[in-house]
Amino acid sequence: MSFTLYNSASRKKEAFKPIKNGEIGIYVCGVTVYDLCHIGHARSAIVFDVLVRYLRARGFKVTYVRNFTDVDDKIIERAKKTGEDTATLAKRYIDTFYEDMLSLGVLDADVEPKATEHVDDIIDMVRSLIEKGFAYVVDGTVYFSVEKFDSYGQLSGRQLEEMVAGARIAVDEKKKYPMDFVLWKGAKPGEPKWKSPWGDGRPGWHIECSAMSCKYLGANFDIHGGGRDLIFPHHENERAQAMAANGVDFANYWVHNGFLTVEAEKMSKSLGNFITIQDALTLYHPQELRLFLLSKHYRSPLDFSRSAMLETRSGLIRIYRTLQRAEEIIGPNKHDTNTAFLSDVGDNDFKNHFIHVMDDDLNTAAGLGLLFDKIRNINKLLDSPAQKTDITSQLAKERKALLECSRALGLLECEPSYFFHNIIKAFPEVATEEIKKMIKERQEARKTKDWARADSIREELFGKGIILEDGPQGTSWRLRIEE
Ligand SMILES: [Zn+2]
Numbered sequence: 001m002s003f004t005l006y007n008s009a010s011r012k013k014e015a016f017k018p019i020k021n022g023e024i025g026i027y028v029c030g031v032t033v034y035d036l037c038h039i040g041h042a043r044s045a046i047v048f049d050v051l052v053r054y055l056r057a058r059g060f061k062v063t064y065v066r067n068f069t070d071v072d073d074k075i076i077e078r079a080k081k082t083g084e085d086t087a088t089l090a091k092r093y094i095d096t097f098y099e100d101m102l103s104l105g106v107l108d109a110d111v112e113p114k115a116t117e118h119v120d121d122i123i124d125m126v127r128s129l130i131e132k133g134f135a136y137v138v139d140g141t142v143y144f145s146v147e148k149f150d151s152y153g154q155l156s157g158r159q160l161e162e163m164v165a166g167a168r169i170a171v172d173e174k175k176k177y178p179m180d181f182v183l184w185k186g187a188k189p190g191e192p193k194w195k196s197p198w199g200d201g202r203p204g205w206h207i208e209c210s211a212m213s214c215k216y217l218g219a220n221f222d223i224h225g226g227g228r229d230l231i232f233p234h235h236e237n238e239r240a241q242a243m244a245a246n247g248v249d250f251a252n253y254w255v256h257n258g259f260l261t262v263e264a265e266k267m268s269k270s271l272g273n274f275i276t277i278q279d280a281l282t283l284y285h286p287q288e289l290r291l292f293l294l295s296k297h298y299r300s301p302l303d304f305s306r307s308a309m310l311e312t313r314s315g316l317i318r319i320y321r322t323l324q325r326a327e328e329i330i331g332p333n334k335h336d337t338n339t340a341f342l343s344d345v346g347d348n349d350f351k352n353h354f355i356h357v358m359d360d361d362l363n364t365a366a367g368l369g370l371l372f373d374k375i376r377n378i379n380k381l382l383d384s385p386a387q388k389t390d391i392t393s394q395l396a397k398e399r400k401a402l403l404e405c406s407r408a409l410g411l412l413e414c415e416p417s418y419f420f421h422n423i424i425k426a427f428p429e430v431a432t433e434e435i436k437k438m439i440k441e442r443q444e445a446r447k448t449k450d451w452a453r454a455d456s457i458r459e460e461l462f463g464k465g466i467i468l469e470d471g472p473q474g475t476s477w478r479l480r481i482e483e
Pocket residue numbers: 028029030209234238
């Protein structure tokens with residue numbers, strides 16, 4: 001089977017064919033740098049990080065472009081509040097973005113263009129859209145005329161008439177048609193501005209991605225990605241601008257990751273349930289976040305909850321415990337430097353199976369399932385009675401296969417001892433509340449002599465890597481890895 005991807009444009013899975021044999025160009029919409037990144041951003045960053053890692057591991061030469069939107073209404077608004085100029089504010093949040101990504105093990109993109117550094121490219125594209133009759137100027141502001149572009153709405157599956165009927169757009173007298181959108185904004189006093197043929201102003205939001213993706217990947221390139229919320233209007237507009245300006249297809253595959261909720265609620269400032277990456281990293285190990293964020297298929301909704309994180313932690317501890325036991329017998333793993341480590345796997349059943357599920361629209365959930373199966377197999381090997389036969393070569397082979405597949409997911413890259421050192425440090429905050437609750441429940445059960453219930457709570461916690469100890473002071477708990 002070859003690599004397949006769900007294409008949001010066709011609304012089905014398609015066999016992936018790169019434009020240039022063996023090479024892939026990927027553009028992903030990055031962040032608007034006006035605030036700290038939250039765990040929803042982490043999901044998107046990790047999903048596309050894994051897409052790039054996996055395709056490279058399979059032997060493709062990938063060019064990955066991820067932009068920064070560093071001029072925009074939100075940035076201007078925030079800078080007014082903080083009293084900074086927009087460039088200083090943007091720079092500050094670009095720096096924290098890099099810190100977050102480094103902590104999460106997200107690789108840098110090959111090109112990380114900023115809108116403010118591509119104003120000339122943007123102006124060129126806007127000029128070409130005006131010349132071709134797709135855009136018009138009113139009082140120093142340039143609009144894209146959606147009625148002129150035949151397939152407007154095709155990516156998001158919307159009809160123009162429905163959009164107009166359903167839209168709650170502020171009436172803009174200058175627009176010829178309600179769905180027309182801004183390519184170039186005439187300058188307002190006090191806002192950042194650049195010179196243009198239409199007067200001083202700044203780019204509209206959508207145009208930067210059309211201009212920068214085509215500049216670095218060519219007018220027609222392979223994959224365009226981003227969060228689902230970007231399909232409309234951002235990606236619809238990007239597509240319209242680029243295709244109208246260049247007269248060729250834009251991205252061949254549109255890939256969108258699903259939403260992330262927190263304790264079954266949409267993340268929002270008003271609900272106060274915004275979890276920044278920085279906050280999350282004070283509670284969880286970066287590998288736990290990555291394992292959790294890959295635990296569901298990238299298109300599925302995913303719910304971030306304490307209990308899910310606790311489960312993730314116990315799974316990861318189980319894996320690292322096995323790796324630690326293996327290390328005691330065969331020594332530390334040596335990472336090889338081959339980047340295309342999944343391109344030719346011969347008849348290795350495990351790796352072939354892993355590739356089979358990952359080739360199916362990057363099914364990381366199934367891939368992780370295989371990693372856990374492998375851990376069980378390695379544990380059996382480690383537990384084999386008296387180790388009658390020499391298990392070292394078998395163990396080394398199994399561990400190598402496991403670590404190569406997990407490397408494609410950006411997982412299990414730390415030494416077991418290092419992982420345990422960090423996770424113990426990170427542990428207390430997170431699960432304490434949950435564990436206390438269960439201990440209390442167990443005490444209640446014991447009071448009413450419901451021994452079965454009390455035992456099952458103890459076992460459940462044990463399964464999560466937690467050991468209960470009853471003493472004169474009451475019940476305390478410790479991590480199983482401290483044994
Ligand atoms: Zn974009």
